[in-house]
Amino acid sequence: MKESDNYSNLAPLYDKLMENVDYESWADYIDEIIQEHHPECEKVLELACGTGSVAISLDELGYYEILASDLSPQMIEVAKQKALEQNADVRFQTLNFLNINIEEEFDVIFSVFDSVNYLQTDSEIIAMLEECEKVLKPDGLFIYDFSTPLNSLEAVDYLNNEEAEVKDLRFFRTSEYDAINKIHTNTFEIEQLSEDKKEILSTFKEVHKQRIYTLEEMLSILKQTPYHLVAKYGDFDLIDADENSARITLVLKCQKHL
Numbered sequence: 001m002k003e004s005d006n007y008s009n010l011a012p013l014y015d016k017l018m019e020n021v022d023y024e025s026w027a028d029y030i031d032e033i034i035q036e037h038h039p040e041c042e043k044v045l046e047l048a049c050g051t052g053s054v055a056i057s058l059d060e061l062g063y064y065e066i067l068a069s070d071l072s073p074q075m076i077e078v079a080k081q082k083a084l085e086q087n088a089d090v091r092f093q094t095l096n097f098l099n100i101n102i103e104e105e106f107d108v109i110f111s112v113f114d115s116v117n118y119l120q121t122d123s124e125i126i127a128m129l130e131e132c133e134k135v136l137k138p139d140g141l142f143i144y145d146f147s148t149p150l151n152s153l154e155a156v157d158y159l160n161n162e163e164a165e166v167k168d169l170r171f172f173r174t175s176e177y178d179a180i181n182k183i184h185t186n187t188f189e190i191e192q193l194s195e196d197k198k199e200i201l202s203t204f205k206e207v208h209k210q211r212i213y214t215l216e217e218m219l220s221i222l223k224q225t226p227y228h229l230v231a232k233y234g235d236f237d238l239i240d241a242d243e244n245s246a247r248i249t250l251v252l253k254c255q256k257h258l
């Protein structure tokens with residue numbers, strides 16, 4: 001079985017995989033945070049936007065100018081197609097958040113749904129934060145969420161052994177969490193089927209490894225950066241996060257700009 005880049009073969013299946021995720025509410029949550037902490041915000045950069053669901057919903061509000069980006073060109077292709085179909089005014093770009101080479105500045109940069117957990121080491125998180133600093137306006141905010149051990153412990157059972165089909169593609173997912181090293185691994189086996197679906201034409205494997213961070217670990221990483229913590233929110237609310245939060249959304253400002 002061929003091993004392929006993360007999200008290259010999964011891209012056409014991604015929205016099926018996420019069909020139970022309420023992206024509109026997620027976009028409303030990001031909007032609520034922006035309005036709470038930076039109501040003058042106009043220009044927004046989304047990192048790791050996937051197939052663009054949050055960016056497209058955020059655009060519906062009508063008051064942000066949005067550039068949405070992702071490492072995977074295949075995810076960006078799906079996002080562009082969706083934006084076209086939904087008449088959304090969002091620009092999309094392939095971009096590695098460890099190498100942000102954009103000649104623009106933004107009022108807000110954000111990233112959602114555990115994308116930062118793809119960074120395996122403290123120094124990679126620091127590098128990403130430094131990259132963001134280059135394109136953040138004075139007074140700008142960086143908002144991102146990360147998944148904690150509690151989330152992995154809760155999710156691993158229902159994520160394991162999941163399968164689904166879209167057109168001529170079928171995937172099967174196994175999910176395991178190594179609680180000692182705090183590594184969550186989702187392995188997707190993706191089959192390309194013949195038109196009548198009777199034959200498997202090819203099979204690909206994507207192995208997604210995410211490092212899971214505790215709140216304490218993430219705050220200690222932040223201390224090594226020029227960022228200042230404006231707020232930490234737990235579980236889709238504007239309530240202060242703690243070690244019992246499954247997903248934590250951080251709101252940061254760059255101290256250099258204060």
Ligand SMILES: C[S@@+](CC[C@H](N)C(=O)[O-])C[C@H]1O[C@@H](n2cnc3c(N)ncnc32)[C@H](O)[C@@H]1O
Binds near residue numbers: 007047072075097115
């Ligand atoms: C779990 S998906 C989340 C996608 C989207 N934010 C959503 O809510 O559906 C993680 C995304 O992170 C992206 N990603 C992983 N590493 C990245 C990197 N170094 N730079 C930019 N995007 C990255 C992947 O391509 C993938 O689209």
